[in-house]
Every structure is written in C-alpha cells, then in structure tokens.
Amino acid sequence: MIIEETLEQKKINQMKEDPLANTRNIGIVAHIDAGKTSLTERILFHTGRIYKIGTVDEGTATMDWMPQEQERGITITSACTTTEWKHNHINIIDTPGHVDFTAEVERSLKVLDGACVVFCAVGGVQPQSETVWRQADRYAVPRIAFVNKMDRVGANFFNVLVEMREKLGTNPVPLQIPIGSEDKFKGAVDLIHMKVMTMEEGSSKLTGDTASLPDDTLKKLASKYRHDLIVKLAEADEAIMDKYVHDQGITPADLKAAIRRATLLNKIVPVFCGAAIDNKGIDLLLDGVSDYLPSPLDVPAMRGTNPESGQPEERKPHDKAFSGLVFKIMSDPYVGKLIFIKVYSGVLKSGSYIYNATTQKNERIGKIVRMHANKQEIVKEISGGDLAAVVGMKNVSTGHSICDESHPILFEPIHFPEPVISMSIEPKTKADRDKLGETLHKLEEEDPTFRVKYNHETGQTIISGMGELHLEILVDRMLREFKVGANVGRPHVAFKETITQKTESVGKFIQQSGGRGQYGHAEIIMEPGGKGSGITFTNKIVGGAIPKEYIPSVEDGIIEAAKNGTIANYPVTDVAVTLVDGSFHEVDSSDIAFQMAGSIAFREGLRTGKCVILEPIMSIEIITPDNYLGDVIGDLNSRRAKIESITHKANAKIIDGSVPLSEVFGYATALRSLSQGRAVYTMEPSYYAEVPRNIAEKIIKGDL
Numbered sequence: 001m002i003i004e005e006t007l008e009q010k011k012i013n014q015m016k017e018d019p020l021a022n023t024r025n026i027g028i029v030a031h032i033d034a035g036k037t038s039l040t041e042r043i044l045f046h047t048g049r050i051y052k053i054g055t056v057d058e059g060t061a062t063m064d065w066m067p068q069e070q071e072r073g074i075t076i077t078s079a080c081t082t083t084e085w086k087h088n089h090i091n092i093i094d095t096p097g098h099v100d101f102t103a104e105v106e107r108s109l110k111v112l113d114g115a116c117v118v119f120c121a122v123g124g125v126q127p128q129s130e131t132v133w134r135q136a137d138r139y140a141v142p143r144i145a146f147v148n149k150m151d152r153v154g155a156n157f158f159n160v161l162v163e164m165r166e167k168l169g170t171n172p173v174p175l176q177i178p179i180g181s182e183d184k185f186k187g188a189v190d191l192i193h194m195k196v197m198t199m200e201e202g203s204s205k206l207t208g209d210t211a212s213l214p215d216d217t218l219k220k221l222a223s224k225y226r227h228d229l230i231v232k233l234a235e236a237d238e239a240i241m242d243k244y245v246h247d248q249g250i251t252p253a254d255l256k257a258a259i260r261r262a263t264l265l266n267k268i269v270p271v272f273c274g275a276a277i278d279n280k281g282i283d284l285l286l287d288g289v290s291d292y293l294p295s296p297l298d299v300p301a302m303r304g305t306n307p308e309s310g311q312p313e314e315r316k317p318h319d320k321a322f323s324g325l326v327f328k329i330m331s332d333p334y335v336g337k338l339i340f341i342k343v344y345s346g347v348l349k350s351g352s353y354i355y356n357a358t359t360q361k362n363e364r365i366g367k368i369v370r371m372h373a374n375k376q377e378i379v380k381e382i383s384g385g386d387l388a389a390v391v392g393m394k395n396v397s398t399g400h401s402i403c404d405e406s407h408p409i410l411f412e413p414i415h416f417p418e419p420v421i422s423m424s425i426e427p428k429t430k431a432d433r434d435k436l437g438e439t440l441h442k443l444e445e446e447d448p449t450f451r452v453k454y455n456h457e458t459g460q461t462i463i464s465g466m467g468e469l470h471l472e473i474l475v476d477r478m479l480r481e482f483k484v485g486a487n488v489g490r491p492h493v494a495f496k497e498t499i500t501q502k503t504e505s506v507g508k509f510i511q512q513s514g515g516r517g518q519y520g521h522a523e524i525i526m527e528p529g530g531k532g533s534g535i536t537f538t539n540k541i542v543g544g545a546i547p548k549e550y551i552p553s554v555e556d557g558i559i560e561a562a563k564n565g566t567i568a569n570y571p572v573t574d575v576a577v578t579l580v581d582g583s584f585h586e587v588d589s590s591d592i593a594f595q596m597a598g599s600i601a602f603r604e605g606l607r608t609g610k611c612v613i614l615e616p617i618m619s620i621e622i623i624t625p626d627n628y629l630g631d632v633i634g635d636l637n638s639r640r641a642k643i644e645s646i647t648h649k650a651n652a653k654i655i656d657g658s659v660p661l662s663e664v665f666g667y668a669t670a671l672r673s674l675s676q677g678r679a680v681y682t683m684e685p686s687y688y689a690e691v692p693r694n695i696a697e698k699i700i701k702g703d704l
Contacts, residue, residue: 019089020317020385021295025342027078027093027108029136030118031126032682035148039118039276039285040081040094046282047090049083049372078104078328080340080371080387088290091387095132100470102131102684103416103449107327107398109135110414111342111387114293115143116285121155121181121273125163127621127682133168142263144270144288145172151275155181161271173232174271175259176284177225179218188273188281189222191229192252192259199280233258236267256291263292296385302344304401304409307357313409315345317384321407322346322354326400327414330389331442331481335376338369338389339396344411346404348390349381355405358413359395362405366392398448416448419464420616420661420685422492423471426461428485436461439482443474450474464494466685468665493616493662495699496573496688497565499609502527507557507601509593519585520593522546522554526605529576531687535562538578546582550594554579557598566606567613568700573688574614577602613696614688615660622655622671624679629653631674639663640692658686662695 028036044050078095093108109115115136119129136143147160157178164172176188176197187199230250234241237258243250262268270292274281301314304323315323328340341348348354350368355361369376369389382388396402399413425440427433440452440463451464465471468491478484504525511518529536537555546554562572582597620641624632629646632655636643641659648654664683671679691699 020297020383022088022290023295023385024088024090024289024293025111025113025296025385025387026090026289026293027095027105027112027115027141028118029095029105029109029115029132031120031123031128031132032096032098034118034120034123034126034129035276036118037094039116039146039148039282040092042276042279042282043092043286044081044083046279046286047083047085049081078108080389082370082372085286086290090286090289093387098128098469100465100467100473102135102466103447105132105135106416107414107448109139109141111325111327112139112141113296113299113385114289115141116289116293117143117145117269119145119147119160119164120152121147121149121157121160122152124156124160125167127619127684130167131684133170140266142266142292142294144263144272144285144292146281146285147271147273148276150178150181150185150273150280151183151278153182155185157181157273164269164271171232171236171268172271173229173259173268174225174273175229175288176273177222178273185275185280188284189218191222191226192255194222194226197284199274229255232268233262236262236265260292264294264298302411304411307360307408307410315384315409317345319345319384321404322348323401323403323407323409323411324348325411326396326398326402329396329398329446331446335391337393337396337445338371338391339393340371340387340389341402343382343384343386343388345384347381347383350379350390353405354402355408356393356396356400356402357408357410358397358400361395363393363396363402365390397445414448417466417685418494419449419451419466420494421467421471422462422464422494424460424489424492425463425475425486428487432485435482435484436478436486439478439484442482443477447474460489462492463488467683491665493660495568495570495691496614497567497570497606497611498572498574498614499526499528499606499611500690501610503605503609505601505605505608507597507599507604509596509600511593517585517588518590518593518596519588520550520553520590520595520597521583522579522594522597522601523581524558524598524601524605525578525580526602526609527576527578529574531574533574533576535559535572536576538576540578540580541582546579546584546594547589550584550589550591551579553591553594554582554598557595557600558602560595561599561602565611566603567611567696570613572606572611575609577605613691613699615662615691615695617658617686617689618661618664618683619686620655620657620659620664620681620683622679622681623649623652624655624675625652628675628679629655632671632679635670635674659683660689661685 028040030036078093080093082091093112095105095108119125147157149155161172161174164170175192176190178185179187179189187197190197230244234244240250240258259270263270270288272281272285272288296317301316303312303314306313323345324341324343326339326341330338332338350365353362353364356363368379368382370379371389401409401411403409427436444450444452449466453462455462463471475486475488478486507522509518509520537558539551558577565572622632639659640663641657643655643657645656646653671681
C-alpha cells in the first residue's frame with residue numbers, strides 16, 4: 001500500500017511539473033445503441049461537469065444537442081467536451097454509432113490519443129464495432145474497452161471477450177470480472193488487487209479480498225483470470241516476464257505500470273464492465289482512462305512534410321513552432337464557422353495570425369473556445385496536445401494543416417469514404433432558390449462525405465451521401481437551421497464503371513491553325529486494378545519519348561476522363577494505367593495538348609476494355625426472432641442478397657450476408673412489416689461488384 005501511495009504521489013508531482021502529462025484526449029466509440037452517449041453523460045455527471053443526468057430516450061442528453069438527435073435518440077454529429085478527474089484534464093469526443101455518420105468517427109480518431117470502445121454485454125461485437133475498431137487500427141490508437149449493459153437480460157461478459165478475440169483479432173485483458181449479471185449484477189472482482197468491489201449507483205467500493213467471496217466457483221474464476229492477466233502481461237512486457245520466470249512477487253503497482261506500457265504499444269486492450277444507465281462502474285472506467293490511456297507526451301511525434309523542401313519533419317507538443325490540423329467544421333448561428341483543431345505543437349493565441357499550409361494563405365484567429373456540446377467557453381490560448389475550436393478563419397476545410405509561416409508543415413489529410421447514394425434536390429419556392437446553393441455549400445464544408453454537383457444534362461442539382469438517413473438528416477437540417485425548403489427526388493445508387501480486360505490505346509491531339517499549333521501523343525496500357533484502388537497511374541517512359549514536365553499533364557487528362565464512363569456516364573474506378581510511349585513536338589507541344597492526349601487515350605481504352613457497371617454491395621446483419629426467420633430470408637433472396645451465415649444467440653437468429661444497395665431502399669419499413677417490428681438490422685458499405693446483365697440494361701436505359 002505504501003508503494004502504491006508513493007507511486008501516486010510521484011505521478012502527482014510529475015503532473016505539476018508538466019500539465020500535459022495529465023491530459024487525456026479520448027473518444028467514446030461503439031456500435032449504434034451500445035450506450036456511448038449514456039456513458040458520456042454519466043462521466044460528465046460523475047466528474048462534476050453537469051449536475052443533472054439527461055437520458056437519450058427522453059432527448060435530454062447533454063451531448064445529443066441537435067433537435068434531430070433528441071427526436072431520434074441517436075448521435076449524428078461528434079460532440080466535444082472537457083472535464084476533470086483526479087488531477088487529469090480529459091477532453092472527450094462522443095461519436096455516432098450509425099454507419100451513415102462514419103466520417104465523424106474517422107476524423108475524431110485521427111486527432112485522438114486514446115479511445116474507449118463500448119460493447120453491449122448482450123449484443124457483443126456488432127458490425128459497426130468492427131468498423132470503428134478497424135478505423136482505430138488505421139491510426140494505431142491505444143484502446144480500453146467497457147462492456148456496458150451488464151444489467152440487461154442476456155448479458156454475458158465472457159462471451160464479449162471471446163468475440164473481441166475472434167472477430168477483432170485483438171488481445172482483450174479483463175482487469176475485473178463481474179459478480180453476477182442481468183438483475184443479479186452486484187459488482188466485480190478487481191483482478192489487480194484481488195479485492196471485491198460492490199458497484200452501487202455513483203461509486204464502487206472495495207469491500208474485501210476474494211477470500212470473503214461466498215462462491216467457490218467465483219474464487220476459482222478470479223484466480224484463473226488473474227493468472228491469465230499476469231501471463232498476457234509477461235508475453236507483452238519484459239519486466240513482468242522476468243519476475244514471472246524467476247517467481248518473484250508481482251505487486252499491484254508492477255501490474256498497473258505494465259498494463260499501461262502494453263496498452264500504449266497496442267499489445268493488449270484492458271477490459272472493464274458496468275452499467276452506464278445505473279451509473280455503475282463509471283469511476284473505475286475513469287481511473288482506467290487516467291492510468292492506462294496515453295497523454296499527448298506518450299504518443300509518437302506527429303509527422304508531416306515541409307512544403308518548401310519536401311523533406312519529412314516532426315512536431316512534438318513542446319516544440320515552440322505552432323502547428324495543428326483542422327478536423328471538423330461546424331456552422332454556428334451566432335459566430336459563423338467554428339473550426340475544430342488539434343494542436344500538435346507550440347501555442348495558439350487569440351488574435352494571432354497563422355499560416356494555412358494547405359492553401360498557402362494567412363488567416364487571423366478571432367477567438368478560441370473550448371466546447372461543451374454546443375456551449376462555448378472562451379479561452380485566451382491553447383497549447384500542444386490540446387483540442388479546441390477557433391472562430392475567424394475563412395478559407396479553410398477539414399484536413400487543412402495550419403502552422404507558423406516561418407516553420408511550415410503539411411500533415412497527411414484525413415481520408416473519408418466515397419458517397420454511395422445520391423438524390424436530386426430542388427428549392428420549394430423562389431425565395432428558397434437563392435439560399436439553397438449557399439446552404440448546400442455550408443453543409444458540404446461541414447461534412448466531407450456530403451457532395452453536391454450540378455448535372456448539366458438534366459438541369460438537376462444532385463446531392464450524395466453515405467445513406468438514406470444521412471441525406472434525410474441533412475435535408476431536415478436545411479429546413480430547421482437554415483430555413484430553406486427543398487424537395488428531394490428518390491434515391492439513386494452511386495454506380496461506377498470499370499474495365500474487365502487489359503487493353504492498349506493511343507491518344508493523339510494535333511491541331512494546326514496557323515502559327516503555333518498543338519501536339520500531344522501518348523500511348524497507354526490499361527488493365528483492371530484491385531478492388532477500391534481507384535485510378536492508379538504509373539510512368540514507364542524511357543529515353544525521353546515524352547519530356548518529364550508533360551507527364552503530370554497526361555495523368556491529369558486521364559483523371560479528368562475517368563469522371564465519366566462510356567456505358568452510362570458513371571465515374572470509372574479500379575483501373576491501373578501505365579504510360580509506356582508517346583512523342584512530342586519541340587514547338588507545338590504543351591501541357592494542354594498532353595492533357596487532351598491522355599484523356600483521348602483513356603476514353604479509347606474504355607471502349608476496347610470491355611467496360612461493365614459496378615454497384616455498391618452492403619454487408620448486412622439482421623437479428624430476428626426465430627419464428628420470422630423464413631419470411632426474412634425469403635425477402636432477402638428476392639433482393640439478390642447472399643446469405644453467408646445464420647447463427648443463434650439467446651432467443652434470436654442472426655443473419656449475416658451482403659446485398660446490393662439498390663435493393664434495400666426503405667428496408668427498415670419492409671423488415672418491420674415482416675417481423676411485426678421485432679427484427680432489427682445494421683448495414684454498412686462493403687465493396688463494389690459487377691451488376692448482372694439484366695440490371696445493367698435497366699441502368700443504361702435510365703430505369704434505375
């Protein structure tokens with residue numbers, strides 16, 4: 001105990017010396033309805049940030065402040081807040097669970113140092129759980145897990161551990177095991193101290209060691225899982241391995257230090273349990289956030305590129321030169337644009353000027369605010385490792401790098417998925433017509449997965465997004481926030497085109513009109529690329545057949561030509577293009593000529609490469625009571641679905657499969673009708689596949 005207190009005092013002294021050591025930037029991520037917002041609400045209440053607990057069901061949750069969120073009981077936009085816990089300053093981002101708003105999770109994980117992944121004790125690892133886990137893997141974000149809803153019927157903590165291992169390929173390490181479940185959930189055994197914790201609403205109390213447990217089965221289980229904890233730590237940490245092999249005593253302080261080291265290296269995932277709705281286990285989770293998730297000092301230096309020299313550079317929180325990344329933009333009715341930034345180094349002060357390395361323009365910072373959902377708290381400055389929002393920047397977009405002009409740096413931008421669904425939109429009245437374009441532009445600035453384009457052939461404005469719900473919410477926001485009425489057409493799938501065989505093609509652009517002419521000649525090889533590869537360009541010109549300065553122009557022409565295919569004018573994707581030969585004229589050649597030559601060669605290749613139309617395929621999971629299984633499967637078969645597996649859990653069947661997006665518009669209504677409202681489903685984009693010939697004919701005719 002004396003050792004523990006000494007370590008705790010040492011930690012407090014370190015925090016006094018360097019405030020960054022006690023900063024935690026964390027995200028709460030999970031599948032829809034796992035309890036993220038309820039958990040965040042209890043964290044804020046528990047830390048004294050709010051004094052009344054709101055609920056998602058009643059539409060009073062602090063972090064779900066949008067009217068659409070309150071009405072639907074779902075999180076739509078990631079909300080930021082800040083709070084304090086035991087000398088720690090914690091910045092929290094509560095993210096959406098619905099796949100239509102996956103961009104909010106993507107941009108949050110890009111700037112967070114750690115994450116708390118919430119799993120439902122009943123549902124376990126669900127489809128969107130896997131998606132957010134992969135996103136966190138992409139950014140190498142250290143994680144802890146919280147198994148929520150231990151008080152629900154069907155709760156099974158140990159089943160969640162198995163699913164984490166099998167479905168996520170991770171190494172879950174429980175730091176506590178529950179005492180009871182469902183309505184008998186009383187508390188947990190702390191495996192680090194081997195003590196019993198009773199979980200009363202609001203706090204957890206140590207009430208004695210495992211010897212006081214009346215249940216021998218639970219004693220054996222606790223001993224087994226503590227041994228597993230030590231073994232897994234020994235595999236991940238040399239210090240514990242050395243003590244374990246030499247049979248030396250391993251103290252709770254040793255375990256906590258090793259858990260932190262292994263978590264920061266993503267070798268293990270500490271697992272906690274509780275019931276957020278009853279305020280159980282929240283304090284222990286907050287201790288876990290403080291003890292095991294990284295501070296800005298623990299994460300690797302942010303890497304970028306010097307835009308002037310092209311050389312790689314790094315930024316650490318204590319570096320004097322300011323640098324940061326814009327990760328979110330939000331329209332505010334009172335202050336205009338709120339620009340959310342993560343500061344990687346230096347200090348940003350209100351009223352100062354910064355350099356946007358992406359646009360190469362200077363911007364003035366009007367004011368800096370800390371966000372608490374949709375409320376603002378003005379601060380004078382923020383420093384490296386912190387998150388905040390600024391007002392005053394004009395020419396800025398999500399993913400832009402901002403810095404000191406004397407020390408420029410470009411960070412890697414945030415990558416977002418492509419939209420999969422489109423629909424036409426038109427103003428309801430003449431008064432709405434003038435405001436529609438401006439409003440769509442503001443929404444496009446806010447949401448990188450929302451696209452707007454004008455179709456010159458039909459005279460329609462087309463909006464594209466990640467799903468029906470995504471576009472429905474945006475149209476609703478237009479009416480409520482921006483007071484713009486609009487009519488929308490029926491949804492259209494974002495089809496694409498690609499080639500199916502290797503082909504060679506030539507593009508020549510030659511014009512003579514007196515004086516200087518135009519001459520460009522490019523020869524390319526086109527072949528099918530990998531799934532999701534887009535258009536890849538490789539230069540294999542040798543001997544200077546085309547001068548180096550014209551190569552980028554050929555690529556530009558190819559990229560431009562790929563925007564419209566030859567079958568039904570859909571964008572072309574998954575094509576590997578290799579530039580192999582060509583010729584030039586010393587006087588007449590120009591960038592435009594080679595751009596045109598590249599475009600002509602690409603379109604010629606599309607004509608000879610046996611093009612096909614691709615459609616987005618969604619992975620789908622349906623949970624239905626046993627007696628509706630036959631009806632649900634029959635309906636799926638009529639929608640060209642491929643059923644991959646049917647598993648049993650509790651009193652329900654879980655159907656996993658894939659289905660074309662074009663076949664599942666309005667599926668929520670159909671499924672409710674088939675199951676008397678008792679079946680639920682989740683869907684997310686999976687891949688693109690070739691459209692059957694009979695469907696392709698309908699698409700070409702414009703019937704789909």
